[in-house]
Amino acid sequence: MSKLVQQATTELRNTIRSAMEKACANGELPQADIPEFSIEVPADRAHGDWATNAAMVSARAFHAAPRKIAEAITNNLSLDGTYFDRFEIAGPGFINFFLSKQFYVDVLKDIEALGTEYGRSDYGQGKKIMVEFVSANPTGPMHMGNARGGALGDCLAAVLDAAGYSVWREFYVNDAGNQIEKFGNSLEARYLQIYKGEDAVEFPEDGYHGDDIKELARGFYDQHGAGWKDKSEEERQEAMAEYGLSVNIPKMKEDLRRYKIEYDEWFLESTLHDSGYVAETVELLAGKGWTYEKDGALWLNTTALLKQKFLAEGKSQDEAAAEFELTKPDLLKLNVFFVKDKYIARAWGGYTSTKATGNEGAGELGLGGSFKDIKPVS
Numbered sequence: 001m002s003k004l005v006q007q008a009t010t011e012l013r014n015t016i017r018s019a020m021e022k023a024c025a026n027g028e029l030p031q032a033d034i035p036e037f038s039i040e041v042p043a044d045r046a047h048g049d050w051a052t053n054a055a056m057v058s059a060r061a062f063h064a065a066p067r068k069i070a071e072a073i074t075n076n077l078s079l080d081g082t083y084f085d086r087f088e089i090a091g092p093g094f095i096n097f098f099l100s101k102q103f104y105v106d107v108l109k110d111i112e113a114l115g116t117e118y119g120r121s122d123y124g125q126g127k128k129i130m131v132e133f134v135s136a137n138p139t140g141p142m143h144m145g146n147a148r149g150g151a152l153g154d155c156l157a158a159v160l161d162a163a164g165y166s167v168w169r170e171f172y173v174n175d176a177g178n179q180i181e182k183f184g185n186s187l188e189a190r191y192l193q194i195y196k197g198e199d200a201v202e203f204p205e206d207g208y209h210g211d212d213i214k215e216l217a218r219g220f221y222d223q224h225g226a227g228w229k230d231k232s233e234e235e236r237q238e239a240m241a242e243y244g245l246s247v248n249i250p251k252m253k254e255d256l257r258r259y260k261i262e263y264d265e266w267f268l269e270s271t272l273h274d275s276g277y278v279a280e281t282v283e284l285l286a287g288k289g290w291t292y293e294k295d296g297a298l299w300l301n302t303t304a305l306l307k308q309k310f311l312a313e314g315k316s317q318d319e320a321a322a323e324f325e326l327t328k329p330d331l332l333k334l335n336v337f338f339v340k341d342k343y344i345a346r347a348w349g350g351y352t353s354t355k356a357t358g359n360e361g362a363g364e365l366g367l368g369g370s371f372k373d374i375k376p377v378s
Contacts, residue, residue, distance in 0.1 A: 004106055008083040009039055009050070012097060015082055016054050022076035029072045032061040048088070048096025055093035066093025124165030131157040134256065135172040138248045139183040140212055142255060154261045169263045171256075175245055176270040182207060184237030187244055190217030191236070195226050216244045 016037070023029040037054035055070035062069055070093040079085060085100035111118045133153020136146045154169075161167045174180075186207035193201045194217060203209070220228075220243050228236050253266065272278050282298065285291050290305060291298050310320035 004083070004103065004110060008099070008103060011082040012039055012050060012052070012084060015077065015079065016052055016073065016095075019073045019076040019078075020054065020058070023072040026076070028075060029062050029064070029069065032058075034058070035061050042096065047090060047094075049099040050084075050097045051090075052095050052097075055095065059093075069093060070095050120162045120164070122164040124160065124163050126164065126166050128166045128168065129160055130168040130170055131160065132170045132172050133157075134261075135174070136252065137179055138173055138175055138245055138252065139179055139208060140210055140248070142252060147259070150256060150259055150261050168265070171252075171263045171266045173249060173266055173268045175249075175268050176273050180241050180245075181237070183244055184241035186213050187217050187220065187240035188233070188237045190214050191221055191240060192229065194218065194221050195229070216240075216247060219243070219247065 016039075017034060020029065020034050024031050024034075035057050037052055037057050039050055039052050042048055042051045055066040055073060058069050059066050067089070070089045074087060074089060074095065077087065079087070079097075083099055083103040083106075084097045087095055087097045090096050131153055133156070134142075134146050134149045136142045136149075157167045157169050182204070185204050186209075189201055189203045189207060190213050193203070207213075217240070220240055223243075228239065231239075249266070256263075282291075285300060286298065290301055292301050293299070306323075307320050310323045311317070315323060
């Protein structure tokens with residue numbers, strides 16, 4: 001990577017510090033330890049390419065107004081040998097600096113010399129990070145919102161990769177749960193309508209009404225004919241859902257390849273259920289007393305877990321209650337999914353999967369702290 005930005009920043013920091021030392025030596029500023037100061041890029045480039053708060057943070061040390069300190073610094077400031085050609089004092093004591101043309105000339109030389117490696121760094125030090133993006137519902141075609149998500153996710157992954165992280169791109173395929181059941185029901189209805197007529201077969205009110213469902217049902221019919229009309233409803237719906245996914249998922253992959261997006265993994269939600277991890281996790285949560293049953297569903301007791309977490313952090317009962325009230329909006333965002341003949345309701349603000357980091361266990365509380373640090377809920 002080009003080191004010019006780092007070089008320019010280091011030069012400027014040393015130059016400012018040297019000017020402050022000179023001002024102390026010649027009496028413009030009293031003798032004192034020079035505090036740490038920051039150098040940053042201003043939000044408004046009219047205020048310079050770089051700016052420092054050196055005078056502002058030195059007011060206490062030098063027992064002087066920041067503006068007076070800034071004047072003392074600039075009186076002793078030399079930009080010779082740096083990438084800056086001018087400076088100005090702004091407001092109560094900020095000092096703005098402006099880059100010289102030589103900086104931009106050297107940047108262009110670096111770009112030419114480094115080619116595709118220009119801009120890369122080892123900032124991330126190889127730390128593993130997973131970017132899951134798009135993850136569109138496989139029951140239908142993708143839309144412009146997915147295209148936007150694809151552009152954002154792929155750009156984010158590319159930036160992280162250039163910054164030295166070990167990036168894993170994942171598309172999470174929701175091929176299990178209520179939407180797949182609805183998918184199978186919709187395909188079955190369209191399939192039966194092909195040879196019985198649309199008026200003879202009622203279409204599910206909450207089904208998928210798009211023309212793509214009709215096309216998939218026609219494709220299934222062209223392959224298998226009317227033979228599946230004699231199968232059980234469960235067999236038909238399962239077979240048609242599998243057929244629909246076998247058509248839609250490869251098409252999604254191809255569409256994204258045309259968009260020049262490649263993934264390291266297309267992770268199927270169904271594999272979680274098939275592997276037994278979901279049931280195992282539910283059993284673990286229930287075994288530790290972190291769930292309760294209500295309305296025929298199994299719920300994660302996020303309320304009690306968070307209150308215990310806050311108490312374990314040393315907060316009083318009143319403080320814990322107040323902290324919990326702040327988290328309520330997150331706790332109300334629930335996702336319910338099947339586990340055998342039950343559901344488990346997952347609060348998005350309650351816990352997150354640790355699959356991405358390769359850690360074992362149920363997960364972590366969304367506000368920090370892990371389940372293992374919390375005692376069972378009675």
